[in-house]
Amino acid sequence: MSRSVPREVQVIERIAETATVFTLRVRFTDSRICRAYAFHPGQFNMLYLHGAGEIPISIVSDPEDEFALDHTIRAVGRVSQALAQVQPGDRLGLRGPFGRGWPLTQAIGNDVVILTGGLGCAPAVSAIHFIANRRAQYGHLNIIQGVRHADDMIWQARYKAWAQLPDTEVLLAADEAGTHWSGYLGHVTDLIENARFDPKNTIAMICGPELMMHNGVIELLKSGVPDDAIYLSIERNMHCAKGHCGHCQLGPHFVCRDGPVFNYADIRPWFAKAGI
Ligand SMILES: Cc1cc2nc3c(=O)[nH]c(=O)nc-3n(C[C@H](O)[C@H](O)[C@H](O)COP(=O)(O)OP(=O)(O)OC[C@H]3O[C@@H](n4cnc5c(N)ncnc54)[C@H](O)[C@@H]3O)c2cc1C
Ligand code: FES
Structure with missing residues (x-):
């Protein structure tokens, strides 16, 4: 899956964690991308909101949950505050996953x-x-x-x-x-x-x-x-x-x-x- 172009995801749930922290549970609208997407714990996605911009956000879901991807976000500035207004049903762009995650294989036995x-x-x-x-x-x-x-x-x-x-x-x-x-x-x-x-x-x-x-x-x-x-x-x-x-x-x-x-x-x- 190309990571240059944002793929469309739909917000299926918005959870208010505190006054400034919220979790967006999203799902790819294309079921083929949904099946092809896999991440390693510690990697991040770039979340894109039309008209606001794009920011890196860690993936907090269980990697075995094929249904949805959770992102917990603190509203600190321009893009994150705009994302805070997003509601279930709204569409975002998502690129990822990016980077290297935690050394979970190396940690086995420790x-x-x-x-x-x-x-x-x-x-x-x-x-x-x-x-x-x-x-x-x-x-x-x-x-x-x-x-x-x-x-x-x-x-x-x-x-x-x-x-x-x-x-x-x-x-x-x-x-x-x-x-x-x-x-x-x-x-x-x-x-x-x-x-x-x-x-x-x-x-x-x-x-x-x-x-x-x-x-x-x-x-x-x-x-x-x-x-x-x-x-x-x-x-x-x-x-x-x-x-x-x-x-x-x-x-x-x-x-x-x-x-x-x-x-x-x-x-x-x-x-x-x-x-x-
Ligand atoms: C790999 C990676 C993973 C990340 N994962 C998460 C995540 O899971 N959840 C999350 O909420 N954020 C995460 N961040 C941070 C998030 O990307 C930034 O908070 C976001 O880019 C800020 O963009 P903005 O447009 O909202 O704010 P800007 O308009 O760019 O910044 C506005 C103001 O907020 C300040 N600011 C920027 N970032 C932070 C910050 N992290 N904390 C406090 N003040 C800040 C700036 O100094 C500035 O004064 C991650 C960053 C990286 C690099
Ligand atoms: S964000 Fe461009 S080199 Fe890392």
Whole structure:
């Protein structure tokens, strides 16, 4: 399937997650494309809204769900705010999937730490579905998610369900608590110290704001996880999504083509450096 031209999808559901975050469940209008489309957890699509523009958005669905593709979006600017107005029945353009996703084959047989911050949890959700569907193939699973305010914690029901999986721990943190907050109060990266994993046999997957990912890397290295066992999902402005325009450059890498998921050892010189 060509990824140069947006293919038409129809919005089949719009879920309001918070005042500014929403999920669009979409489906290709051409059933042949629907059948041919496949993605790896951690990849992203370019969503195109006529008259507004096109933006990269991670795919949060279960990769085995052939029926629909979910995208959870925070309305921050021109295109995402326009997408927030979209309703079931409306049509969008979709190009993708793009990029390299999480190292889920390499993680087989290892403990897994999935560390996410804010809406950074979105690129990790399909990886969690993937592991949950093959639970026996992986070691201890730590799902560690943090938000600024407890009210920003979307997908509470999903976290509860994941906590019931065998050999799985879900640790939640908020910088500021609401009235009913029972999780940890403080930075999400503080939770790494008490998480249960064998550092020499662990694959860590991190996504969220760059400062949070930077602190997460420091804590994981302190715990003894080797730098080449840590993977990060990086966000950059994008235009072509095909490694042509250079908008998404990170040192010698293009985030759209070589990422968004990178091995920390490969991007250490350019990661979390101002202006890069
Ligand atoms: C690989 C990849 C995957 C992504 N996945 C998701 C996803 O699943 N869900 C999602 O909501 N976003 C995701 N993003 C980010 C999303 O693409 C941007 O938020 C979007 O491009 C902003 O475009 P806009 O036209 O709405 O805002 P612009 O008009 O381009 O920006 C308006 C303002 O918002 C600020 N801004 C831009 N991006 C962000 C941001 N991410 N957070 C806070 N402020 C921002 C800008 O600095 C600017 O001040 C992803 C980005 C990449 C590269
Ligand atoms: S968006 Fe054009 S090179 Fe990555």
